[in-house]
Amino acid sequence: MTTASTTAAVVxxxxxxxxxxxxxxxxxxxxxxxxxxxGYLVVAVLLVVFVAPLIWLLLGSFKTQEEFLRxxxxxxxEDFGNISNYAxxxxxxxxxxxxxVLSVFPALLITLLIGxxxxxxxxxxxxxxxxxxxxxxxxxxxxPGQMILLPLFTVYFxxxxxxxxxxxxxxxxxxxxPLTVFMMATYFRAVPREIFEASTLDGASIFRSxxxxxVPMMRNAIFTIALVQFFFLWNDLLIALTFTTDESLxxxxxxxxxxxxxxxxxxxxxxxAAICINVFIILALYLFLNRRVMGGLAAGAVxx
Amino acid sequence: MNSVLGDKRAIALLLGxxxxxxxxxxxxxxxxxxGYTFFTGGVLxxxxxxxxxxxxxxxxxxxVGPSLAFTVKYALLVxxxxxxxxxxxxxLYHFxxxxxxxxxxxxxxxxxxxxxxxVSLLFQKLFEFAPQNGLVNSALxxxxxxxxDWLGNPDTAFIVIVLMDIWRAMGxxxxxxxxxxxxxxxxxxxxxxxxxxxxxxxxxHIVLPLSLPVVISSAIFSINGTLKVFxxxxxxxxxxPGTSTMPLTLYMYRTSFAGGDYGYGATVALLLTVLCLAxxxxxxxxxxxxxxxADR
Numbered sequence: 001m002t003t004a005s006t007t008a009a010v011v012x013x014x015x016x017x018x019x020x021x022x023x024x025x026x027x028x029x030x031x032x033x034x035x036x037x038x039g040y041l042v043v044a045v046l047l048v049v050f051v052a053p054l055i056w057l058l059l060g061s062f063k064t065q066e067e068f069l070r071x072x073x074x075x076x077x078e079d080f081g082n083i084s085n086y087a088x089x090x091x092x093x094x095x096x097x098x099x100x101v102l103s104v105f106p107a108l109l110i111t112l113l114i115g116x117x118x119x120x121x122x123x124x125x126x127x128x129x130x131x132x133x134x135x136x137x138x139x140x141x142x143x144p145g146q147m148i149l150l151p152l153f154t155v156y157f158x159x160x161x162x163x164x165x166x167x168x169x170x171x172x173x174x175x176x177x178p179l180t181v182f183m184m185a186t187y188f189r190a191v192p193r194e195i196f197e198a199s200t201l202d203g204a205s206i207f208r209s210x211x212x213x214x215v216p217m218m219r220n221a222i223f224t225i226a227l228v229q230f231f232f233l234w235n236d237l238l239i240a241l242t243f244t245t246d247e248s249l250x251x252x253x254x255x256x257x258x259x260x261x262x263x264x265x266x267x268x269x270x271x272x273a274a275i276c277i278n279v280f281i282i283l284a285l286y287l288f289l290n291r292r293v294m295g296g297l298a299a300g301a302v303x304x
Numbered sequence: 305m306n307s308v309l310g311d312k313r314a315i316a317l318l319l320g321x322x323x324x325x326x327x328x329x330x331x332x333x334x335x336x337x338x339g340y341t342f343f344t345g346g347v348l349x350x351x352x353x354x355x356x357x358x359x360x361x362x363x364x365x366x367x368v369g370p371s372l373a374f375t376v377k378y379a380l381l382v383x384x385x386x387x388x389x390x391x392x393x394x395x396l397y398h399f400x401x402x403x404x405x406x407x408x409x410x411x412x413x414x415x416x417x418x419x420x421x422x423v424s425l426l427f428q429k430l431f432e433f434a435p436q437n438g439l440v441n442s443a444l445x446x447x448x449x450x451x452x453d454w455l456g457n458p459d460t461a462f463i464v465i466v467l468m469d470i471w472r473a474m475g476x477x478x479x480x481x482x483x484x485x486x487x488x489x490x491x492x493x494x495x496x497x498x499x500x501x502x503x504x505x506x507x508x509h510i511v512l513p514l515s516l517p518v519v520i521s522s523a524i525f526s527i528n529g530t531l532k533v534f535x536x537x538x539x540x541x542x543x544x545p546g547t548s549t550m551p552l553t554l555y556m557y558r559t560s561f562a563g564g565d566y567g568y569g570a571t572v573a574l575l576l577t578v579l580c581l582a583x584x585x586x587x588x589x590x591x592x593x594x595x596x597x598a599d600r
Contacts, residue, residue: 036400039396039400042396043396043400043401043408046393046408046412047408047411047412049471050411050412050414050415050471050475051411051414053426053430053439054414054426056430056439057426057429060429068436069435069436072437072442073436073437073438073439073441073442074439074442074443110325114321114322114325115322117318117319117321117322118318118319118321118322118323120318121314121315121318121319122319124309125309125310125311125314125315125318126309126310127310127312127315133319133323136326136331137326139331140326140330140331142528142580142581142584143330143334143577143580144531144532144553144573144576144577144580145532145534146534146553146556146557146572146573146576146577147333147334147337147573147574147576147577148329148330148333148334148337149560149573150333150337150340150560150566150569150570150573151332151333151336151337151340152329152333153347154347154566157347158347170329171329173325173329174325174326174328174329174330175329175330177322177325177326177330178326178330181322181326196309197309200308200309205308205314206308206309206311206314206318207314207317210318231417234419235418235419235420235421235535236535237420237421237534237535237538237539238534238535238553238557241538242557242561252419253419253420253421253535256419256421256422256425257421257425257539268429268436271425271429272429275422275425275426278419278421278422279418279419279422279426282417282418282419283414283417283418285417286413286414286417287410290410290413293413293417294409294410294413294479297416297417297476297479298476298479298480298483301476301480301521301522301525302525302528
């Protein structure tokens with residue numbers, strides 16, 4: 001299958017890749033620099049296109065409402081010490097962040113635990129119907145989320161869960177499962193079966209083999225999947241929008257959407273500050289772990 | 305030994321929880337949603353059986369055609385944009401920047417991890433027209449072009465959506481395709497160079513054919529995502545102006561939750577699902593056929 005082979009190809013760690021031979025003395029001569037100049041220009045333009053909007057966003061978060069209306073859009077803020085926008089934004093964003101944390105992390109923990117166990121069972125254990133079950137999980141990756149929203153909403157409503165974060169925790173756990181199982185199975189496939197055969201020969205029960213051999217060995221893989229799923233769940237809008245009926249239950253993404261409405265469309269400063277808080281939390285995490293994130297997301301590309 | 309690895313009780317305990325949660329919260333609702341297509345009404349108003357009337361309504365609904373057309377047009381354009389831009393990036397990383405590409409890759413990957421809602425709001429501000437010009441209109445004014453009401457006009461709103469979603473994802477496809485280029489043996493490229501192939505010929509006749517499998521996979525991943533677009537359009541235009549940028553996902557959401565008609569919403573969701581499955585199957589078929597042709 002195409003998907004399986006490509007994911008396997010991109011899972012590898014970057015440093016182990018063959019390094020292409022360096023251009024022999026290319027950088028030493030001035031003539032080849034001129035030849036390479038158009039290329040450098042392209043790179044420079046690309047970097048501007050990708051970084052400038054974020055810098056503009058950051059600058060805007062320090063401007064007062066008056067500056068927004070009086071000065072042109074590219075003007076620098078007059079006072080970089082002006083953090084009143086952040087104070088205003090934080091008063092509501094803090095609650096949104098808490099809701100996001102309280103719904104994403106429990107879901108993440110449950111998914112990782114049962115998803116790793118399932119991946120282990122599907123690749124290491126021997127039984128009939130393994131392929132079928134794996135395919136069944138793959139269906140969950142392909143089907144649009146809209147297909148499950150309505151029945152779930154009905155059930156949550158009738159079970160009286162609507163005024164809690166449970167609908168989010170449950171739905172997040174389930175929607176993260178297919179990709180977790182699929183990726184975990186891919187990682188386990190690369191592990192020689194002999195390792196588990198040896199541990200069972202040594203008298204370990206299958207659960208001992210799972211918790212004392214498989215999980216420690218898969219620590220890196222589990223961490224990578226946790227990162228990937230964190231980004232998917234943290235950035236989710238559709239599920240959070242559907243199941244948060246109460247204003248006090250809004251996650252960051254839903255809260256941010258209503259933020260503009262709450263303060264009126266023209267209250268720029270706090271809106272910029274709120275977007276900034278949302279953006280730079282994620283950016284800090286990404287900069288800290290960028291290799292891992294890139295590799296992990298590439299491996300989880302099936303999700304589209 | 306094999307009896308331990310084949311222990312039924314252990315398999316049930318390890319696989320059971322995941323399978324149970326997945327079946328109850330995803331598979332069962334999918335089937336349930338199919339059942340909804342024969343009913344009308346919602347949680348609050350109650351359901352009543354209507355037979356096939358949702359399907360006749362689907363085919364005569366004047367909003368479905370434009371919405372379906374928008375979904376397909378958007379998905380095709382953005383998929384092509386993401387994969388082509390990603391491929392150009394990958395070529396840049398591999399053949400021009402080489403080992404120095406790391407930092408550039410990191411920067412261009414930024415928007416991939418950013419929350420879609422935040423990116424959409426940022427683009428709203430960048431392309432703002434009223435009450436205050438955003439960065440884009442200000443820049444246009446600088447070179448003497450009058451401000452454009454980007455999000456107030458169906459055609460320009462579509463352009464902004466497409467630009468934004470290519471901007472958001474091209475770094476991702478750049479990295480994915482770059483890993484594909486790394487698998488091409490260096491001596492093949494070197495040999496072609498020695499034989500006098502110029503850069504364009506090299507890419508067209510050597511690099512592209514050898515990296516075609518990754519390109520096709522990327523296109524599959526991309527179209528699988530773009531057909532399901534919701535977050536970015538919901539946050540950027542909300543389907544507007546009017547209903548001119550309304551994909552099926554958003555139309556389904558509106559009919560179900562704003563209109564309160566779960567039965568018809570489920571029918572639109574089914575249409576979307578059929579579209580996704582049809583495209584996936586078509587691509588896999590086409591892919592298999594090309595590969596057969598290549599093997600012959």
